Amino acid sequence: MKKIISLILVVVMAFSLVSCGTPKTPTTTPNPTGATESPSANKEYSLKVAGIDGSITLFPVYVAQEKGWFEEAGLNIERLGFTNGPVTMEAIDSWEFSVTGVGGVLSGLISYDGVLVGTVGHDDGTQYLFVREDTPVAKAGKGKNSINPEIVGDAQSWKGMTVNSTYGTVLHYLLLKTLSGFGLTIDDVVVNWMDMPTANASFLAGEGDATCVSGEVSFKEDKKDFVVASNGPMADLGLQTNFVANPKAIKDPETREAMKVFLKVFFKATDWITANPEEAVKYMMDWCEYAGNTVTEDVARLYVSVDPYYTLEDNYNALHEAAHDGGDYNRIQEQILGVLKFFIDTGSYKAGDDELFLKEGNLDTSLIDELYEESK
Amino acid sequence: MSLNEKDLKKGLAEFKENKRKETLKYVFLSFIGIAIFLIVWKLIVDFKLLNVRNLPAPDSVLSTLITKVSSKNPDGNTLGANILASLQVSMSGFLLAVVIGIPLGLFMGWFTPIDKFVSPVFELLRPVPPIAWIPVVVVFVGIDLKAKATIIFLSVFVPCVINSYAGIKLTKRTLINVAKTFGAGNFETFIKVGIPSAMPMVFTGVRNALGGAWSTLVAAEMLAAKAGLGYMLQVGRNVGRADVVVAGMATIGVLGALMALILNLIEKRILKWKLDS
Numbered sequence: 001m002k003k004i005i006s007l008i009l010v011v012v013m014a015f016s017l018v019s020c021g022t023p024k025t026p027t028t029t030p031n032p033t034g035a036t037e038s039p040s041a042n043k044e045y046s047l048k049v050a051g052i053d054g055s056i057t058l059f060p061v062y063v064a065q066e067k068g069w070f071e072e073a074g075l076n077i078e079r080l081g082f083t084n085g086p087v088t089m090e091a092i093d094s095w096e097f098s099v100t101g102v103g104g105v106l107s108g109l110i111s112y113d114g115v116l117v118g119t120v121g122h123d124d125g126t127q128y129l130f131v132r133e134d135t136p137v138a139k140a141g142k143g144k145n146s147i148n149p150e151i152v153g154d155a156q157s158w159k160g161m162t163v164n165s166t167y168g169t170v171l172h173y174l175l176l177k178t179l180s181g182f183g184l185t186i187d188d189v190v191v192n193w194m195d196m197p198t199a200n201a202s203f204l205a206g207e208g209d210a211t212c213v214s215g216e217v218s219f220k221e222d223k224k225d226f227v228v229a230s231n232g233p234m235a236d237l238g239l240q241t242n243f244v245a246n247p248k249a250i251k252d253p254e255t256r257e258a259m260k261v262f263l264k265v266f267f268k269a270t271d272w273i274t275a276n277p278e279e280a281v282k283y284m285m286d287w288c289e290y291a292g293n294t295v296t297e298d299v300a301r302l303y304v305s306v307d308p309y310y311t312l313e314d315n316y317n318a319l320h321e322a323a324h325d326g327g328d329y330n331r332i333q334e335q336i337l338g339v340l341k342f343f344i345d346t347g348s349y350k351a352g353d354d355e356l357f358l359k360e361g362n363l364d365t366s367l368i369d370e371l372y373e374e375s376k
Numbered sequence: 377m378s379l380n381e382k383d384l385k386k387g388l389a390e391f392k393e394n395k396r397k398e399t400l401k402y403v404f405l406s407f408i409g410i411a412i413f414l415i416v417w418k419l420i421v422d423f424k425l426l427n428v429r430n431l432p433a434p435d436s437v438l439s440t441l442i443t444k445v446s447s448k449n450p451d452g453n454t455l456g457a458n459i460l461a462s463l464q465v466s467m468s469g470f471l472l473a474v475v476i477g478i479p480l481g482l483f484m485g486w487f488t489p490i491d492k493f494v495s496p497v498f499e500l501l502r503p504v505p506p507i508a509w510i511p512v513v514v515v516f517v518g519i520d521l522k523a524k525a526t527i528i529f530l531s532v533f534v535p536c537v538i539n540s541y542a543g544i545k546l547t548k549r550t551l552i553n554v555a556k557t558f559g560a561g562n563f564e565t566f567i568k569v570g571i572p573s574a575m576p577m578v579f580t581g582v583r584n585a586l587g588g589a590w591s592t593l594v595a596a597e598m599l600a601a602k603a604g605l606g607y608m609l610q611v612g613r614n615v616g617r618a619d620v621v622v623a624g625m626a627t628i629g630v631l632g633a634l635m636a637l638i639l640n641l642i643e644k645r646i647l648k649w650k651l652d653s
Contacts, residue, residue: 086614103614111430111616164519164600167451168614186452192519192600193607201511202600207519347449348615 045258046076050088050095053081054291055215056307057099057120057241060269062287063280069268075261081291083195086168089114089244096249097259101241102339103169106349108244110356115250117243118263118315118368119332121270124232124239125306127174128218129163130203131210131229137161138227147181147236152229155182162190164199164211168348170232170239171196171212173339176346177237178230186346216288219299238335240310250364260367263312267371270309280304316372319365329358430618437626440619444608450620451611453603459627461603462593465521469528469596470589477533477585478578481540485574486566491541498537506531507595519600527599531592532585539581543574579643586639590632605631 051058061079064070070077080095082088085104088095092112099120100108108114131137137153145151158179165171176186192199192208196215203211204222210229217223218231232239243263249255273280284300295303310318323334340357343349414434420426421433432440444455451458484491484498506527517523547570555565597606605624612620 084614086616089616090613107614107616111618166614167611191602193602193611194519194598194600198510198514198519198599202514202519205515205518207514207600343615347452348611349450 043257044074044076045254045261046078047097047255047258047262048078048080048095049262050080050082050091050098051100052084052088054288054293055099056126056303057101057123059284059287059304060120060266060273060309061099062290063273063283064265064269066283066286067269067272069265070262073261073265075258075265077262083197084166084169092246096246096255097262098244098246099241100244101170102173102239102336103166105242105244105336106340106343106353106357107168109362110349110353113247113361114244115247115364116333116362117245117250117259117364119310119318120241120243121309122239122307123170123241124237126214126216126218126303127170127212127232127237128214128223128228129174129178129210129212129230130223130226131161133225133227135161135209137210137229145178145181145230146183147177148230148234150234151178151181152227153182155184158182158184159188160190161209162192162207164192164194164203164208166196166199166212167193168343169196170237170339171214172348173239173342174230174232174235174237175212176342177235180342181235216293216295216299216303219302220295221299239339240332240335241307242332242336245364247361256367260371263367263371267312271311273304274309277301277304312368312372312375315368319368330363333358333363430616432619432622436619437622440623441627444620444623450615450617451603451608453608455608455627457603458605458608458624459631461601461607462597462605462628463631465524465596465604466528466589466593468521468525469592470532470585472525473529473532473536473585473589474582476529477536478540478581481537481581482544482566482571482574482578484537485541485544486570502534504530506592507598510595510599514599524596524599524601527596528589528592531595532588535581535584535588537581539577539584540574543577543581544570546577547573575647579639579647583636583639586635587632590628590635593628 049058049061051061058079058081061077065077065079080091082091085100085102086107088098088100088104089108089112092098092108092114097117098104098108098114101123105114105116109116131152136157140152140154140157142152143149144154163175165175175189175191179185179188192202194202196213196217199208199211200213200217202208203213245259250259278301281297281300281304284304285295285297288295288300288303318332319330321331323329323331325334327334327337329337337354337357340349340354344351344353417434421431441455444458446454448454453461480494484494509527509530513523513526517526544566551569551573552565555569560568593604594606594609597604598610601607601610605628609621609624612618612624
C-alpha cells in the first residue's frame with residue numbers, strides 16, 4: 001500500500017514539475033473590426049529584464065512601470081535585480097534582456113555569448129574615487145596627472161595607498177586609468193577588492209585610504225569630509241551603459257518582438273526623464289529607497305542629471321559611427337575595447353579576449369535600426 | 377588440538393594480509409569513484425549532455441591549476457599565495473572556534489546554571505547565517521584578517537558548541553555514579569569522566585567545524601580580499617573565467633579533504649582507547 005502511495009506521489013510531483021516548466025504563451029486580443037493590423041498590435045508579450053536595482057540604468061524601467069507604460073504597450077515585465085554587471089551576466093540564462101555597465105558587457109560578450117544591442121546612456125558621472133583628507137594624496141594637491149591636471153595626488157603619494165574597489169567593473173577601470181596618469185599600475189597600490197556597497201561602508205567605517213564608489217552614494221552627505229581625487233569625467237572614461245540580450249532569446253521571434261516593445265517604452269521613459277527632470281527626482285528618490293538607499297532631493301536631482309541618456313537617434317548614430325582608429329567595428333565597440341585592452345594589460349582578461357569580444361553574433365543593431373526607421 | 381606458536385603466527389600473518397588486501401580494495405574503489413566522476417564530467421562537457429553553459433572540462437581545470445602555480449593572472453596572486461592566504465583565514469577562525477566553542481559546550485552541558493545563562497543568547501544567534509554578519513563585522517571589526525576570521529568563527533563556533541554539549545550530556549549515568557561512589561566531586565567527575573566520554577562527539581563537531589570553515593571561506597573573502605582561494609573564485613566570476621572558478625572550488629575541496637584526513641589521524645591517536653574497545 002505504502003509503495004502504491006509513494007508511486008502516486010512521485011507521478012503527481014513529476015507532472016507538477018513539468019507543468020511549472022511549461023512557458024507561458026502570449027495572448028492575442030482579437031480585432032473586432034477584422035481590419036488587418038501590424039503583428040505587434042494588441043499582442044501581449046513578456047520579458048525578463050535584468051539590471052542593478054537603484055541604478056540610473058534601470059531607472060527608466062522603474063519609471064515606465066510606475067506610469068503603466070509597459071502595460072499599455074502590452075508588455076509584461078519581470079525585473080530582476082543583481083549586484084553588479086558580471087554577476088548579471090553569470091545569470092544570463094535567467095533573463096532575456098539586460099541593462100549593464102562595461103563590466104557586464106565585457107564578461108557577457110566574452111564568456112556568455114551575450115549580444116550587444118544598443119546604448120542606455122553615459123556612465124561617467126557617478127564614478128568617483130575619494131581619498132581621506134589626511135592622506136599624502138590629498139596633501140599633494142593637483143596638477144601632476146597627465147590625463148587631467150584636476151586629478152589629485154602625485155606618483156609618490158599614491159604608492160602604497162590602500163584602496164577599496166570592485167574587481168572587473170567600471171570602478172576598477174577608473175582606478176587603473178587614474179593611476180596610469182601618474183605612470184603607476186595597480187601593483188603600486190594595495191587594493192581591497194570587494195563589492196561596492198561594502199567598499200562604501202568599510203571606507204565610512206575607517207577602512208582604506210581611498211575608495212571607488214558609484215551611483216547615488218557618490219553624492220551623499222557622508223562624503224563631504226573626503227576629497228574627490230578622481231572621477232569619471234576627470235579620468236575621461238568615456239564609457240556608456242549598454243543593452244545586452246540573451247543570445248537565445250534574441251533569436252526567438254516572439255521574444256525579439258518583446259524586446260522591440262521594451263526598447264520603445266524605454267526610450268519613451270528616458271525622453272520623459274530628460275524633459276521632466278524635477279518630476280523625475282521624486283521617482284528617483286523612491287527608486288533609491290526601493291534599493292535600500294535613502295537619498296535627499298538634492299542628491300536625487302544630481303543623480304538624475306549627471307549621466308544623460310541616449311535617445312533612439314543617438315543610439316542609431318553611435319551604432320553606425322565608424323571607429324576612430326579605423327578598426328572594423330563601431331565607435332561603441334571601440335570605446336569598450338579600450339577598456340578591455342587596459343584589463344588585458346593588467347592580466348584581468350586574457351590575450352585573445354578582444355577577438356572574442358568582436359566575434360560574429362556579438363552585435364545586433366537590427367532592433368535599434370528597425371525602431372529608428374519606424375520612428376521617421 | 378592445541379594451538380602452537382607457529383599456528384598463531386601463521387594466523388596473524390593471514391589476518392594482516394587479508395586486512396591489507398581489504399584496504400587496497402577500498403582505496404582502489406575510491407580511485408574508481410573519482411575516475412568515474414571525472415569521466416562523466418568530461419563527457420557532459422564534450423558532448424553537451426546538459427545545458428551547462430561555461431562548465432570547463434576537468435583537463436581545462438587542471439591546466440588552469442598548473443598555470444596558476446606560477447601565473448598571477450587574473451587575480452594578481454599565484455595559487456600558492458592564494459592557498460596560504462586562505463589557510464591563514466580559515467585556520468584562524470577555525471582554531472578560535474575550537475578553543476572557545478568546545479569548552480563552552482562542555483561547561484554548558486555539565487553545569488546547569490551556565491547552560492541556562494548562555495543558551496538563550498546562543499539559540500538566538502545560532503540560526504543567523506555567517507554571510508548576514510558581514511555588514512556588522514565591517515563596521516565593528518574592519519575588513520582585515522580579524523574580520524574574515526570572525527566570519528569563519530561565527531560559522532564554525534556553533535557545531536563545536538552543540539556537539540560538545542551533546543557529547544557530555546550523553547555521558548553514561550553509571551560512570552558518573554561510579555566516580556561519585558569513589559568520592560569524586562562534581563568538577564573532578566566533569567574532568568575525569570565527562571570530558572573523555574564527550575570526546576567522540578567533540579571530534580564529530582570539530583570535523584563539521586572544519587568543513588564549515590572551508591565552506592564559509594568564500595563568504596569571508598567576499599568581505600574584502602587581496603588574496604585567497606575565495607577571492608580567486610570571485611575574480612574568476614567577475615571576468616567570466618569559469619575555469620578559474622572551478623579551479624578554486626577544486627583546490628578548496630582538496631585542501632578540506634586533506635585537513636579532514638589529518639584530523640582523522642589526530643582523532644585515532646587521541647581516542648585510541650575508544651577505537652581499541
